[in-house]
Amino acid sequence: MTWGEPGRRHQARLYWNAKELPTRSLTFEQVLIHEEDTLGTFPHQPAFARVTEVGKFYPFSAYLLHLYAQKEAGRDVLEVLTELSRLLPQKRTESPITGKLNAVLEKDGFRVTNRITEPARALLDIGWVSADSDFRFFVGILEVKTDGPRLKAQWVLPGLIGINHLLQGEFQKRSASLADCLAEEYAKQVIAELQPQKHGKQTLHVRNHDCPGLPERVNS
Amino acid sequence: MYGTTTALACLNALTADERNQLVFFAQRRLAFFGLPTELSEDLYQQSTIGVIGGTRHPREQDLASQEAFLNYMRGIINSVAEGWSRRECSVTKEYRSNHCSLDVIQDMVAKPDADPQGFKDLRETLFRRLREEAPARLLPTIDAWEQCPDDRIPCVTGRKHVYLVRQLAQKIARKLEFTPESHSSS
Numbered sequence: 001m002t003w004g005e006p007g008r009r010h011q012a013r014l015y016w017n018a019k020e021l022p023t024r025s026l027t028f029e030q031v032l033i034h035e036e037d038t039l040g041t042f043p044h045q046p047a048f049a050r051v052t053e054v055g056k057f058y059p060f061s062a063y064l065l066h067l068y069a070q071k072e073a074g075r076d077v078l079e080v081l082t083e084l085s086r087l088l089p090q091k092r093t094e095s096p097i098t099g100k101l102n103a104v105l106e107k108d109g110f111r112v113t114n115r116i117t118e119p120a121r122a123l124l125d126i127g128w129v130s131a132d133s134d135f136r137f138f139v140g141i142l143e144v145k146t147d148g149p150r151l152k153a154q155w156v157l158p159g160l161i162g163i164n165h166l167l168q169g170e171f172q173k174r175s176a177s178l179a180d181c182l183a184e185e186y187a188k189q190v191i192a193e194l195q196p197q198k199h200g201k202q203t204l205h206v207r208n209h210d211c212p213g214l215p216e217r218v219n220s
Numbered sequence: 221m222y223g224t225t226t227a228l229a230c231l232n233a234l235t236a237d238e239r240n241q242l243v244f245f246a247q248r249r250l251a252f253f254g255l256p257t258e259l260s261e262d263l264y265q266q267s268t269i270g271v272i273g274g275t276r277h278p279r280e281q282d283l284a285s286q287e288a289f290l291n292y293m294r295g296i297i298n299s300v301a302e303g304w305s306r307r308e309c310s311v312t313k314e315y316r317s318n319h320c321s322l323d324v325i326q327d328m329v330a331k332p333d334a335d336p337q338g339f340k341d342l343r344e345t346l347f348r349r350l351r352e353e354a355p356a357r358l359l360p361t362i363d364a365w366e367q368c369p370d371d372r373i374p375c376v377t378g379r380k381h382v383y384l385v386r387q388l389a390q391k392i393a394r395k396l397e398f399t400p401e402s403h404s405s406s
Contacts, residue, residue, distance in 0.1 A: 027256060116248055123251040125258070138256040158266045158305065169298030 013037060014060055016086065026089060028137050029162055032057035042066050061162030068166055077166045078109070078128075085133035096127055096136065100186045104174045111140065120195050121145045123156065128167050139167040142178065146194045151187055152177035227271050227278045230289040238290060239264075246297045253305035263304070267296040349392045354385070361385050 015032045035049075035056040042063060049056040064080075067073035073080075096111035113136060114125035128141040141156040155168060155178075175181040182190065235241075246267075247260035270276040270295075282292035351360050361381045364374045373382045 029256075114247070116251050116257065123248075124255075125251070125256060136258075138258075141251050141254045141257070156251065156254035160256070168240065 015057060022168055025106055028084075028088070028135075029061050030061055031060045031088070033060045033063050038063055039067070039072065041070055041072070047051055059162060061160070061164070064163050065161065077163065078130075080171060081128070081137055081163070081167075082130040082132070085130045087139075088133075088135045096129060098140040100124070101126075101181055102175065102183055105171065105181060106183075108170075108174060110171055110174070111136075117193065122194060123188055126171065128170075137167060138164050139171055140164055141179070144179075144182070144190055144194075146191050146196050148196055149191065151179045151182065151191060153181065227276075227283060227289075230283055230286075231268060231271055233286070234290075238286075242293055242297065243288070245294055248303065249298055249301040250304075253301055253306060255301070259304075263301055266300050267293060267370075270296055270300075344394065346389065346392060349396075350385070350388060354388055354394065356390070357381065358385050370394060 004069060007156065013034065015034065016026055016030055032050060034054075035058065041057070043066070046056050048062060060140040064073070068077065094208075096113040097115065098106060100115075101110055109129050111127050111129055112124050113127040117125040122144045124142040124144060126142050127136040128139050129136055131184075138160065140159055143154055143156050145152045159165075159172065171181070172178065224232045234396060243260050243264045246263040250257050250259055250263060251391055278289075278292055282288055292298075347362065347366050351359065354362060358375065358381055360376045361373065362385055364376045364379050364386065365372075375382050
């Protein structure tokens with residue numbers, strides 16, 4: 001894909017810093033695009049830019065999201081990522097956890113790539129893997145809690161800014177609700193493992209050591 | 221022992237189990253900020269670079285014992301993770317609100333060159349709808365915004381109220397199906 005004025009044609013080249021980031025931990029968010037290769041509508045984000053002697057580099061993931069948000073791209077995002085994943089280094093050997101999500105999601109490539117269990121919640125790292133590549137794209141962190149016999153789930157905010165927002169949309173399209181995304185057996189297991197959510201206001205009593213004469217402060 | 225050793229020596233003295241604990245802590249902090257947990261090893265390494273490179277300056281009590289040093293490392297990991305979340309999520313709000321950024325409002329109130337009368341009508345509509353829909357606590361901020369010469373929302377009763385007014389204005393702009401393109405073409 002090329003665009004731009006004649007004599008100054010831009011090419012959509014992708015970069016990553018092989019010195020700074022070893023290939024084994026390369027994520028899609030670390031893939032960069034040069035400022036000259038972006039369309040003029042891409043807003044300058046100083047916090048995003050990696051400033052170098054040869055210009056600024058921006059995360060390609062954020063740029064892709066911008067293209068979709070501005071309706072400058074309209075292809076199925078999963079097809080785009082499938083093509084992109086063939087260009088990226090295939091160094092992923094550890095296999096994501098399967099059998100945790102419902103059949104529709106698993107069939108379309110969504111996986112639980114990691115799980116952190118706490119007494120009252122489980123944090124599931126959701127990823128997406130294309131059919132013909134091992135490269136994982138980050139979708140989001142899904143927080144799962146139990147409320148009696150039911151499950152409650154929500155994305156952990158703020159999350160990354162990038163293509164994962166579109167992937168979250170694709171994820172939610174394939175599931176009636178976020179709480180229904182888990183496989184039936186795994187959902188039962190989670191309900192059994194987690195403590196039910198406590199309702200009601202939690203208060204923290206702070207003893208005022210400096211001024212013993214004053215009443216205790218109560219932060220709600 | 222730890223009182224006389226440097227931070228580097230403390231880092232070298234970490235056992236594999238303690239290192240794993242720190243990596244797991246990094247994983248949890250990343251999950252807390254909604255970032256990929258597979259970066260936990262990178263986060264741990266980034267934190268140790270600060271100690272090795274001397275950009276972090278531990279206090280004497282941070283090196284007093286192994287437990288104190290582990291706690292110090294957790295503090296660095298938390299700091300780095302929070303920095304990553306700020307850098308990587310800096311424009312999240314813009315996209316989360318249906319891609320309706322503050323630019324919509326800025327264009328709505330600060331682009332009189334295309335059609336002065338149309339702009340005046342739009343501005344009046346916006347503030348009328350804002351007053352109708354806003355709770356009473358936001359009215360001072362809305363009044364001040366209307367009077368403000370540079371069209372910024374001034375902070376009168378608190379930054380939270382500025383944020384709420386901005387959100388409400390964006391909602392109204394979407395209801396009016398106002399976009400910068402439609403305004404500039406009018």
